[in-house]
Amino acid sequence: MFSPKFTITNKILADIGRIEAAREIIENAPLVPAYEAKFRQEAIIRTVHHGTHIEGNPLDTGEVKAVLEGKEISAKDRDIQEILNYRNVLKYIDKGQRIKESKSQRISQKDLLAIHKLTVERILGYKQAGKYRKTQVVVKNFKTHQVSFVPPKANVVVSLTGDFFDFDGFV
Structure with a gap:
């Protein structure tokens, strides 16, 4: 089961509150x-x-x-x-x-x-x-061509994706 690791801090809660307030202003503002x-x-x-x-x-x-x-x-x-x-x-x-x-x-x-x-x-x-992909891929910097990230192996992508979609916090 997918279980993200994070901590909800007071700063995060305050930021969410500001985002929600800004969203309300934008959604209710008249626009030509x-x-x-x-x-x-x-x-x-x-x-x-x-x-x-x-x-x-x-x-x-x-x-x-x-x-x-x-x-x-x-x-x-x-x-x-x-x-x-x-x-x-x-x-x-x-x-x-x-x-x-x-x-x-x-x-x-x-x-x-x-x-x-x-x-x-x-x-x-x-x-x-x-x-779903069937081969291993890598993410490279498009300027230097250096490998910057190695995603999970192809044989686990379907199960990892399934776990992610089953996660209760996923919208």
């Missing part, structure tokens, strides 16, 4: 629809850029914006596909979240594998997309 659409689009561009950049995608924010707007840019097909896939994942999560909120369901391993499939569409082969 045109501004909301602009803010939403800018947030998507930044999210896609940073989410793919951390994985080594070299496209800058302007290039990401152009790709998301359907414009052609000079870049590797894989880098462009990663941008498109990340956007599709965000759409899937947004749609799924609205459905789950109405039904009070938790995210599942099926959801995770669907997200994986969207993430690697046209990047990995169809036999790997949306499936």
Whole structure:
């Protein structure tokens, strides 16, 4: 059974209180629809850029914006596909979240594998997309190529993921 190790301190509780207060202000603030659409689009561009950049995608924010707007840019097909896939994942999560909120369901391993499939569409082969890995992988620094993390072995990924999804604190 997955059991995260952490301590809830007074500082953490105070920070959670501040976050909740800020959330209430934001959720109840009037927002002009045109501004909301602009803010939403800018947030998507930044999210896609940073989410793919951390994985080594070299496209800058302007290039990401152009790709998301359907414009052609000079870049590797894989880098462009990663941008498109990340956007599709965000759409899937947004749609799924609205459905789950109405039904009070938790995210599942099926959801995770669907997200994986969207993430690697046209990047990995169809036999790997949306499936748990069967080989050992490592995480490398994309500049130095040094191994920075060795994930669990492939033969334990399914059980570890199952434990995580069974954890009572998991949403």
